Amino acid sequence: MFNKPISSSEAHGTELSRTYEDAQFICREGESSAEMFVIQSGSVRVFKASPRGELELAVLHKGDFFGEMSVLEGLPRDASAQALGDAEVLVMTPGALLVRLRRDPTFAFELLRRLSGRVRSLNARLVATLGVGGAAAARGPAEALLYQSEAKEQKGVA
Amino acid sequence: MIIDIEQERLLVVSDLHVGNPYSSASRKLGAFFEYAERGRYNVCINGDGFEILQARFASMAADSVGVFRGIRRLIDAGLKVFYVVGNHDIALENFLNVWSGIQITPFLNVTSGDARIRVEHGHLYDPSFVRSPRFYEWITRAAGPLLHIYPDVYRLWAVYEGAKQQVVRALRGGKGERSVYHEAARMLLRRGFDVVIFGHTHQPEDILFEPGRRYLNSGNWVQGGTFVEIEQGQVALRRWEG
Numbered sequence: 001m002f003n004k005p006i007s008s009s010e011a012h013g014t015e016l017s018r019t020y021e022d023a024q025f026i027c028r029e030g031e032s033s034a035e036m037f038v039i040q041s042g043s044v045r046v047f048k049a050s051p052r053g054e055l056e057l058a059v060l061h062k063g064d065f066f067g068e069m070s071v072l073e074g075l076p077r078d079a080s081a082q083a084l085g086d087a088e089v090l091v092m093t094p095g096a097l098l099v100r101l102r103r104d105p106t107f108a109f110e111l112l113r114r115l116s117g118r119v120r121s122l123n124a125r126l127v128a129t130l131g132v133g134g135a136a137a138a139r140g141p142a143e144a145l146l147y148q149s150e151a152k153e154q155k156g157v158a
Numbered sequence: 159m160i161i162d163i164e165q166e167r168l169l170v171v172s173d174l175h176v177g178n179p180y181s182s183a184s185r186k187l188g189a190f191f192e193y194a195e196r197g198r199y200n201v202c203i204n205g206d207g208f209e210i211l212q213a214r215f216a217s218m219a220a221d222s223v224g225v226f227r228g229i230r231r232l233i234d235a236g237l238k239v240f241y242v243v244g245n246h247d248i249a250l251e252n253f254l255n256v257w258s259g260i261q262i263t264p265f266l267n268v269t270s271g272d273a274r275i276r277v278e279h280g281h282l283y284d285p286s287f288v289r290s291p292r293f294y295e296w297i298t299r300a301a302g303p304l305l306h307i308y309p310d311v312y313r314l315w316a317v318y319e320g321a322k323q324q325v326v327r328a329l330r331g332g333k334g335e336r337s338v339y340h341e342a343a344r345m346l347l348r349r350g351f352d353v354v355i356f357g358h359t360h361q362p363e364d365i366l367f368e369p370g371r372r373y374l375n376s377g378n379w380v381q382g383g384t385f386v387e388i389e390q391g392q393v394a395l396r397r398w399e400g
Contacts, residue, residue, distance in 0.1 A: 017348075063351065064350075090348055090350075104345045
């Protein structure tokens, strides 16, 4: 399965919409890329290779975004993403992201909130690993904890 | 701070301008909150709920007593009240935040049924506000005394905004040129939202851009009384007749 989407459109000047079929890879761990993605429809599975096999980090849905670390740092992908069923994603390069932030400032807020949540989780893990806050870090793979913790903290169910 | 919420029943009102001598909100909101309580709706005040920029603090404080009482009743009944900050009440953000019970937020991403809905005041897309927030605040404050000479100054503002849009459209030569708010809503809709709800312009609107992508404006309670009703993903713009 290659990354090539089944359709792609120069939708809105700097942003691009791409459609993927079930199980198609949107991005792969280790590859060089400077794009981030916002799910417009469908679901996406994010996972990482580990010595014990694939480690699923998250299943993301409409409105969720991923790949922001590569677009911000220009480093190889930290995880892979694969469509679960048909999925449509909005693709942003660094330039497109800047235009988006200028015109949609709340996206910056959401992005920073996500990154802030990660820093908080990492701090908690650090404390736990050092033995100050218990053995939470030992309960499961660190990355999975990170994503679960983010989801819990950022989703307010009323 | 919560920005992502799941809500099956939510009422959205905006631009109440409580404290403005001609806002009908303080007179009508009691019955509206009773409607929310009977129907077990949570409530979202989508910006400019309280008028701190143009009204005297004394009149805002006097008018807000009944409104706060209504909000307190909803909270005591186990319902939630969200408050999205607008441009006339930014100064009240911390004040309202420490007032327990109301959940203050810059915007809300609401999941209701299968729908993802963005609720936001909309002033961030107002070119005048974005170009120079300080000048915008100054001119808004300066217009405050006008309320005591000609309280219906908001109608003038609405006429001015409408005329400005028409001139811009004419200059660009496009009949169907979209407003900046429609453009902003489209930007948000491309991020996986099904519905975008703004306030700020005082103009109630309900526009289906394309199947599954819709924009609403919840209007105002200065001259009218409109609200958006969200029920299990179904969204409707309604006029308050109570």
